[in-house]
Amino acid sequence: MVRVRGLxxxxxxxxxxxxxxxxxxxxxxxGxxxxxxxxxxxxxxMITGLIAPDRGDVVIDGHDLGREPVNARRVTGFIPDRPYVYDKLTTLEYLRFIGGLYKMKANHVADRIDELLTLFGLKEWADSLIESFSHGMKQRLVFCGALLPEPSVLVVDEPMVGLDPRGHRLIKSLFRELVADKKMSILLSTHTLEVAEEVCDRIVxxxxxxxxxxxxxxxxxxxxGQTDGNLEQVFLRITEESQAERDQAVAERFGHEPGERS
Ligand SMILES: Nc1ncnc2c1ncn2[C@@H]1O[C@H](COP(=O)(O)OP(=O)(O)OP(=O)(O)O)[C@@H](O)[C@H]1O
Known part of the structure; x- marks a missing residue:
């Protein structure tokens, strides 16, 4: 589980x-x-430990990220908004490298790689250089890498970018499967509101x-107040209202600056 306070x-x-x-x-x-x-x-x-907060605490599965960064990161998988991968490695080299970073046993790594490449439709590219991959194929590979060590927390930033409709369907059903046995938590940011509507239990x-x-x-x-609305209508209403409140607060604050009063 993830617990964030005062970030x-x-x-x-x-x-x-x-x-x-x-x-x-x-x-x-x-979401x-x-x-x-x-x-x-x-x-x-900040939740994955890639940026240090100025203030606040992040606890991942009981490990305080500030005090036990390695233990907290060991159980966290991260899929960033852009697929950063080592272009000069092959698919297998890249995934074995990740298995090594997590100190996974070689036979377990081999089984997991086989499972994930099959799931993400990359098996026939196992020996291909990553530089030959399309954006969507790289995104699928990043998913394989993040899931390889079986993290208990998966943090995903814009997962759908570059994926085709079959990829969308795969990711949406995969998210629900991954949390079904209550072993994982997923934290997901997306602009694709239809995805959030379909897969998220709760949203901020x-x-x-x-x-x-x-x-x-x-x-x-x-x-x-959008009792029949879809998430897009709800999102637009809430963000417009919060923007109006903010504009009013700014106007009240700066509209009463001493120098501006008559
Ligand atoms: N390294 C940085 N230096 C200065 N400002 C930054 C930096 N990174 C982010 N910001 C600013 O912080 C704010 C939040 O950025 P962030 O990337 O978290 O937004 P986001 O909600 O993910 O946006 P988007 O949906 O466009 O990806 C933005 O105004 C951005 O310009």
């Missing part, structure tokens, strides 16, 4: 993530939604680095 990150004077609290139990797909620049990637990268909506709504789709519908 905060500034870039210079700009606050990218502002006091985020999250709890993701095992067996749950948890992190928000407009461009809302702070989703920064939040997910972030805007300007802050959580502006959280709950199941049903709860978000109630909160937004």
């Amino acid at each position: 905060h990150k500034k870039y210079g004077d700009f606050t990218a993530v502002d006091h985020i609290d999250l709890d993701v139990p095992r067996g749950e797909v948890f 992190v939604l928000g407009p461009n620049g809302a702070g989703k990637t920064t939040t997910l990268r 909506i972030i805007n300007h680095g802050r959580i502006v709504a959280r709950g199941s789709l049903g709860e978000l519908r109630l909160e937004s």
Whole structure:
């Protein structure tokens, strides 16, 4: 499970993530939604330990990321928004390299690789150089690499980019299968709201680095007043309302600056 408390990150004077609290139990797909620049990637990268927060705590399966970074990362799989892979390796070399990093036993690595390449339709490219792969094939390979060590927490940033419709279907059903036996938690950020609607048990909506709504789709519908709406309608209503509240707060604050009063 994932427990996040008071996560905060500034870039210079700009606050990218502002006091985020999250709890993701095992067996749950948890969606992190928000407009461009809302702070989703920064939040997910802090949860995986790739960016250090200015303040706040992240605990992964009982391991505090600040105090036990290796133990916390050992159980975390990360699929970033762009597939960074070593182009000059073959599929097998790349996956064996990952197995080595996680100190997996060679026969277990071989079994897992076979299983994952079959699942992701890459078996016939096992000996091909990654540089010959399309964007979607690289994305499938990144999924294989992240799942190889059987993480208990999977953090996924924009998983659908580059995938064809068959890939979309595979990933959506895979997410539900991975959490079905309650051994894994998935934290997922996406702009593809149809995917979030289909796979997420609960959702937070972030805007300007802050959580502006959280709950199941049903709860978000109630909160937004869009009781029959789909997630897109609910998302647009909530983000528009939070933007209007923010604009009003800024106007009130700066509209009453001493120098501007008559
Ligand atoms: N390294 C950095 N230096 C300065 N500002 C940054 C840096 N990384 C992110 N930001 C800023 O922090 C804010 C949040 O960025 P982030 O990438 O987390 O947003 P996001 O919600 O993932 O957006 P998108 O949906 O467009 O991918 C943005 O305004 C971005 O410009």
